Amino acid sequence: MSRRHPGRGRLTVAALLTALLALPAALLAGSPAHAADYRYWSFWQRGEGGAWVYATQGPSIARPDDGDVEGFRFAVSANSGSAEKPRGAADFDTICADTPARDGQKRVALVIDFGTRDDAPGGEQPPKRRTACARVASDGTSAEALAAVAGQLRYNSSALLCAISGYPKQGCGEQVSGKKSDDAGSARQDGDDGGPSVGLLAGIAAIVALGAAAVWQARRRRG
Known part of the structure; x- marks a missing residue:
């Protein structure tokens, strides 16, 4: 037993x-946690093969070489992996065709993409995308190149670029609810009412x- x-x-x-x-x-x-989305100006550099690469340094630190192409894009995104790239052609020879070289200076081709209406703050209309050839001192930064061709730049107390040519009028890297496409493409893990x-x-x-x-x-x- x-x-x-x-x-x-x-x-x-x-x-x-x-x-x-x-x-x-x-x-x-x-x-998986849902990443927060932010509305801000992202900074890009043209890499090998003509592909846009998210800049690893801010425009106030980066020092481009003569002949470089850089871009700024205003959009809503969560991080560098999901950030929207500048749109349209970005060729140095085309953008800087009418800007001759000078001793002691360098030329930087810039693409400034103000984004879409979906990314615009309420009540604002994004200006049209534009390109410009900046000529600055040989040791100039990307921020100096931008300032040479785009007026009304606005920065916050942390030196974050908030506005280019006065756009947007207010706000700086604020958190937003996110894009509808992101919400539609993500499978929620909890109920719509926040329940388990x-x-x-x-x-x-x-x-x-x-x-x-x-x-x-x-x-x-x-x-």
Whole structure:
């Protein structure tokens, strides 16, 4: 006749209840967070092969070479990986065709893309995209090149570029609700009302069922 272990049933139930308490946190931790979107001017540099590359330095630090092409794009995005690139052609020889070289100076071709109406702050209309050839001192920065061809630049106290040619009139890198396309393309992990997800509820139900079965088995053994 086998010996019974009355504590074994209680241990199993306790372990399952511990798993029950840990499950919501584990499932919620596995749910991807929705990145916040921001409305701002992004800074780009033309790389090898003519592709736009998100600048690793701010325009006040970057020092382009003579013949470089740089771009600025106003848009709503979450980070550099999702940022919108400047649109249209960006060829140095075309943009700077009417700007001759000079000793002690350098020429930088700039593309200034004010973005779309969808990205514009409420009540504002984005100006048309434009290009310009800036001629600055040989040690000049990208910010100086921009200032040479685009008036009404606005920066905040952290030296973040807020406006080019007065656009936008207000705001600087503010968080926004995000693009409709981003919302439509993302599968939500929770309900529209902010309630728990279906996966979370199903997982809890499964643990509860296992716990109930363990309690029943423990009582059966004691009986």
